[in-house]
Amino acid sequence: LCFPRLKCSPSAWHNKYPVAHGSRQSPIDIVPHQASRDPNLSQIVLNYDRCTSINISNNGHSVVVEFDDTDDRSVIQGGPLDNPYRLKQFHFHWGEKGCEGSEHTVSGNSYASELHLVHWNAVKYKTFDEAATAPDGLAVLGIFLDTGDDHRWLHTITDALYMVKFKGSITDFKDFNPKCLLPSSLHYWTYLGSLTTPPLHESVIWIVLKDPITVSEKQLGKFRMLLFTGEEEDQRLRMENNFRPPQPLKGRKVRSSN
Numbered sequence: 691l692c693f694p695r696l697k698c699s700p701s702a703w704h705n706k707y708p709v710a711h712g713s714r715q716s717p718i719d720i721v722p723h724q725a726s727r728d729p730n731l732s733q734i735v736l737n738y739d740r741c742t743s744i745n746i747s748n749n750g751h752s753v754v755v756e757f758d759d760t761d762d763r764s765v766i767q768g769g770p771l772d773n774p775y776r777l778k779q780f781h782f783h784w785g786e787k788g789c790e791g792s793e794h795t796v797s798g799n800s801y802a803s804e805l806h807l808v809h810w811n812a813v814k815y816k817t818f819d820e821a822a823t824a825p826d827g828l829a830v831l832g833i834f835l836d837t838g839d840d841h842r843w844l845h846t847i848t849d850a851l852y853m854v855k856f857k858g859s860i861t862d863f864k865d866f867n868p869k870c871l872l873p874s875s876l877h878y879w880t881y882l883g884s885l886t887t888p889p890l891h892e893s894v895i896w897i898v899l900k901d902p903i904t905v906s907e908k909q910l911g912k913f914r915m916l917l918f919t920g921e922e923e924d925q926r927l928r929m930e931n932n933f934r935p936p937q938p939l940k941g942r943k944v945r946s947s948n
């Protein structure tokens with residue numbers, strides 16, 4: 691069970707969130723040659739130019755960069771989406787060593803980390819919270835992180851991490867455009883899924899890019915310096931392995947852009 695002292699592991703989430711055993715849970719293992727190439731799937735279009743990042747914070751589960759989502763300046767559209775979805779935040783999942791850390795896997799293989807850009811359907815719903823409980827409410831763009839050379843723009847994020855070491859810490863983070871975190875190709879897989887953390891709502895249209903971006907072990911190591919615990923707690927728990935393992939596909943189809 692989940693006691694405040696102990697971290698509640700993914701395998702215990704079903705006690706409080708029975709949807710954990712639902713029919714469209716995320717993440718999943720993506721098997722490329724079992725994905726169906728859908729010619730009707732257009733390319734995805736990201737309009738992040740007039741991006742408005744606000745702050746960066748440690749919510750005790752990940753590090754999150756939040757955006758002003760009061761208008762349609764930063765949206766994702768096209769692909770499987772029927773209308774534009776507004777960028778609200780992005781965050782990361784990672785492991786304790788290089789060989790695991792991503793949430794989605796590809797033919798059983800993990801990446802070192804996974805970036806999630808979270809968008810909501812502001813055409814059909816009035817607030818993020820309302821959208822977060824609707825079957826077509828959210829669109830999350832997943833980007834794999836591989837280890838290798840330094841990522842030339844990630845340092846703007848890793849340089850700020852010392853400011854949000856403790857759970858509950860937050861600091862200004864203006865004028866960051868996540869476009870600099872995209873890989874060269876926007877080819878993707880897409881399927882219907884859920885939030886990968888409690889409350890695990892089955893409200894996400896997942897768009898997972900096929901190509902990873904490359905970051906260095908040194909840059910990734912800075913994420914592992916973050917803490918799950920607050921400044922006032924005596925126990926210091928390093929923030930790592932904040933990823934949920936793949937969940938049953940339960941008959942779902944994964945589609946592939948060309």
Ligand SMILES: NS(=O)(=O)c1ccc(O)c(NC(=O)NCCc2ccccn2)c1
Pocket residue numbers: 749751806808830884885886887888889
């Ligand atoms: N990981 S994900 O599916 O992209 C995603 C996107 C938007 C979200 O609000 C969430 N979940 C979320 O914010 N949950 C509340 C905070 C929390 C509670 C427990 C574990 C991790 N995070 C997950």
Ligand SMILES: [Zn+2]
Pocket residue numbers: 781782783806886
């Ligand atoms: Zn996530």
